[in-house]
Amino acid sequence: xxxxxxxxxxxxxxxxxxxxxxxxxxxxxxxxxxxxxxxxxxxxxxxxxxxxxxxxxxxxxxxxxxxxxxxxxxxxxxxxxxxxxxxxxxxxxxxxxxxxxxxxxxxxxxxxxxxxxxxxxxxxxxxxxxxxxxxxxxxxxxxxxxxxxxxxxxxxxxxxxxxxxxxxxxxxxxxxxxxxxxxxxxxxxxxxxxxxxxxxxxxxxxxxxxxxxxxxxxxxxxxxxxxxxxxxxxxxxxxxxxxx
Ligand code: NAD
Numbered sequence: 001x002x003x004x005x006x007x008x009x010x011x012x013x014x015x016x017x018x019x020x021x022x023x024x025x026x027x028x029x030x031x032x033x034x035x036x037x038x039x040x041x042x043x044x045x046x047x048x049x050x051x052x053x054x055x056x057x058x059x060x061x062x063x064x065x066x067x068x069x070x071x072x073x074x075x076x077x078x079x080x081x082x083x084x085x086x087x088x089x090x091x092x093x094x095x096x097x098x099x100x101x102x103x104x105x106x107x108x109x110x111x112x113x114x115x116x117x118x119x120x121x122x123x124x125x126x127x128x129x130x131x132x133x134x135x136x137x138x139x140x141x142x143x144x145x146x147x148x149x150x151x152x153x154x155x156x157x158x159x160x161x162x163x164x165x166x167x168x169x170x171x172x173x174x175x176x177x178x179x180x181x182x183x184x185x186x187x188x189x190x191x192x193x194x195x196x197x198x199x200x201x202x203x204x205x206x207x208x209x210x211x212x213x214x215x216x217x218x219x220x221x222x223x224x225x226x227x228x229x230x231x232x233x234x235x236x237x238x239x240x241x242x243x244x
Pocket of ligand 1: 011012013014015016017018035036037038041056057058059080081082083084103130131132133175176177178179180181182183184213
């Protein structure tokens with residue numbers, strides 16, 4: 001039990017990487033507050049030990065503050081929520097940019113602003129922000145808004161890490177390659193030729209396959225635990241060789 005006694009908040013925990021993270025954190029003994037805007041998805045946590053599931057729209061700054069204030073403690077914050085837009089700079093609209101900056105960047109900032117005072121008061125904490133290999137570490141076509149916002153996550157992560165490094169706060173980002181999650185299926189199925197779209201995603205991965213969500217979350221457990229006590233301000237790529 002590497003996380004016994006720790007309390008964690010995970011956003012976008014209803015499916016995909018967030019859900020896999022909740023289960024992995026709870027299995028290591030953490031008490032996990034699993035949140036998602038889609039309350040129906042949270043039903044999967046019924047009866048799961050150490051997990052308290054509750055609805056939270058991370059675009060609602062006040063609601064984030066309320067949830068964090070209501071937690072008995074917060075040692076770990078995993079900011080997982082995010083959205084993918086397709087298109088180059090020429091195809092991206094102000095509305096796309098606003099939406100993605102709010103969900104991919106500002107919501108993470110809001111959660112950090114709500115959690116940090118409590119973490120500082122209790123002597124420390126670990127913040128884990130969801131970035132992506134896509135376009136922030138490796139340039140990829142057709143992901144202008146996504147790459148721009150995920151790159152901002154990396155900068156924000158380093159700034160928080162630098163400001164609070166002497167006060168027991170660690171702040172890191174994770175950058176997965178392409179992960180086989182429900183939203184990826186939706187994006188594949190939205191194509192005129194879904195089979196070709198899936199093949200194109202797989203072709204980006206040097207291992208010749210997509211990741212499964214459970215293959216991404218061991219790094220979340222590591223960063224949440226005291227094993228990573230000397231790691232801060234870093235971006236951890238788990239990408240099946242995409243950035244070799
Ligand atoms: P997903 O996209 O399949 O699920 C996302 C979850 O987020 C859903 O349960 C949804 O209800 C929830 N959500 C959406 N808007 C929300 C909001 N406003 N407030 C709270 N919850 C909200 O999950 P995923 O593909 O595992 O993606 C999770 C994160 O991982 C995202 O930040 C994504 O950018 C990032 N990521 C994904 C991949 C991938 O290939 N799947 C790769 C790199 C990074």
